[in-house]
Amino acid sequence: MRSAICLPLASIEAVRPVFMIVMGIFLLLIAWRLSKVTSGWSARLIVGGAFLLAFGYAVMMPLYDAGAIEHYGPLKKHYHGSAATALAWYTLKLVLMNAGWLAFGLGLALHAKVFTPPTPARKVPPPTLTSHESIA
Amino acid sequence: MNLLLEIVIQNGLLFDACGVLGLGLIGLAAVKLVRNYQSWGGTMMAFGAISLLVARLFFLISPHFVNDDFLTAIGPLGISLMIGLPPLLLTFGLAGIVWGLWGHERWLNAETR
Numbered sequence: 320m321r322s323a324i325c326l327p328l329a330s331i332e333a334v335r336p337v338f339m340i341v342m343g344i345f346l347l348l349i350a351w352r353l354s355k356v357t358s359g360w361s362a363r364l365i366v367g368g369a370f371l372l373a374f375g376y377a378v379m380m381p382l383y384d385a386g387a388i389e390h391y392g393p394l395k396k397h398y399h400g401s402a403a404t405a406l407a408w409y410t411l412k413l414v415l416m417n418a419g420w421l422a423f424g425l426g427l428a429l430h431a432k433v434f435t436p437p438t439p440a441r442k443v444p445p446p447t448l449t450s451h452e453s454i455a
Numbered sequence: 456m457n458l459l460l461e462i463v464i465q466n467g468l469l470f471d472a473c474g475v476l477g478l479g480l481i482g483l484a485a486v487k488l489v490r491n492y493q494s495w496g497g498t499m500m501a502f503g504a505i506s507l508l509v510a511r512l513f514f515l516i517s518p519h520f521v522n523d524d525f526l527t528a529i530g531p532l533g534i535s536l537m538i539g540l541p542p543l544l545l546t547f548g549l550a551g552i553v554w555g556l557w558g559h560e561r562w563l564n565a566e567t568r
Contacts, residue, residue: 417474424480
């Protein structure tokens with residue numbers, strides 16, 4: 320399982336994992352700051368989704384890229400480690416990435432008030448008199 | 456393998472539908488933010504969500520239509536595009552969403568201060 324060569328951290332091949340680590344942490348940070356100005360389910364969903372995504376992007380994806388976790392494929396027959404471990408990580412990846420985006424998207428949609436119908440513009444009663452008209 | 460696990464993992468439709476739905480919601484929310492509040496972060500967020508969505512749909516759909524005939528039809532340039540473009544879209548999509556969210560958060564803080 321550990322037979323794959325680990326990439327040195329700042330090499331060209333490792334740019335994408337490092338980018339993902341930075342993005343994942345940054346996403347979590349911004350979501351936390353955003354949650355301070357929002358409230359209720361919107362903030363909870365945003366932070367929850369960002370937490371899942373940050374774990375997925377900052378921890379799991381680099382581990383996959385470094386070869387510490389084996390890729391799982393339905394047709395793959397030979398694994399270096401155990402097939403069950405690969406399957407478990409694959410399941411975790413599916414859950415983290417998809418549930419993370421779903422929760423994050425739901426939170427953001429609640430925050431942007433996508434689901435609430437737009438409040439109708441307050442109707443200004445039409446003036447019965449123009450300013451030039453005299454009352455008398 | 457456990458039957459439930461098999462259904463969930465091998466068909467994968469359930470989770471993929473969740474992910475695609477979430478990305479669609481992000482795009483929708485971003486467009487709404489731009490239209491209603493003129494928050495500039497929304498544009499970047501919409502761009503990021505759309506590129507992530509395109510890449511993800513490509514990964515979902517490509518096994519069904521990519522075969523040898525298709526590969527010879529699109530030629531070497533098409534093949535290299537097909538290999539190179541989805542990771543690029545995924546990378547820049549994530550960057551777009553994070554950048555857009557940062558912009559929106561700054562805008563929101565400036566507004567409430």
